[in-house]
Amino acid sequence: MSEEAEAIDQQAMADEWAAAMEEQGMTDEPADEIEKVAARSLDESVGFEQRGEVNLDVVLDIPVTIAMEIGRTHISIRNLLQLNQGSVIELDRLAGEPMDVLVNGTLVAHGEVVVVNEKFGIRLTDVISPAERIKNLR
Numbered sequence: 001m002s003e004e005a006e007a008i009d010q011q012a013m014a015d016e017w018a019a020a021m022e023e024q025g026m027t028d029e030p031a032d033e034i035e036k037v038a039a040r041s042l043d044e045s046v047g048f049e050q051r052g053e054v055n056l057d058v059v060l061d062i063p064v065t066i067a068m069e070i071g072r073t074h075i076s077i078r079n080l081l082q083l084n085q086g087s088v089i090e091l092d093r094l095a096g097e098p099m100d101v102l103v104n105g106t107l108v109a110h111g112e113v114v115v116v117n118e119k120f121g122i123r124l125t126d127v128i129s130p131a132e133r134i135k136n137l138r
Contacts, residue, residue, distance in 0.1 A: 016117050068111070068122055069100040098125055108133060 071091025083089070098110035101122060111122040128136075 064103050065105075067102045067105075068113075069102060106133060106137065 071093035073089060073091050075089070098112055099122065100107055101109040101111055101124065108128050109124045110126040111124045114121045114123045
């Protein structure tokens with residue numbers, strides 16, 4: 001696939017998600033709020049005084065990995081080797097409990113699974129405060 005066709009596909013997907021989020025009453029305001037919170041927490045974490053806007057352009061293009069975790073369990077290698085097609089692994093979560101949203105392995109939010117235009121997504125139900133995230137990093 002050419003770069004131009006790939007860019008068109010990515011834009012179409014972004015437009016579908018934007019339309020679906022708009023249908024569900026979600027707007028772009030949270031993104032603006034996230035940027036403000038990130039700027040404020042950056043100032044607080046490195047000890048800068050509030051002198052106006054912080055330029056986040058330096059970090060905005062850094063790629064991160066977002067993972068959704070539905071649960072965990074511990075099993076022995078013996079039991080792991082006995083798994084086959086159709087095996088069921090019991091997790092530490094109950095059905096209906098929110099999933100964990102991890103960014104580069106750090107818990108940042110909880111959410112619920114949604115289906116938008118036949119694709120899975122996650123609706124954030126609880127976002128961990130920046131101060132709490134910084135505390136958990138130490």
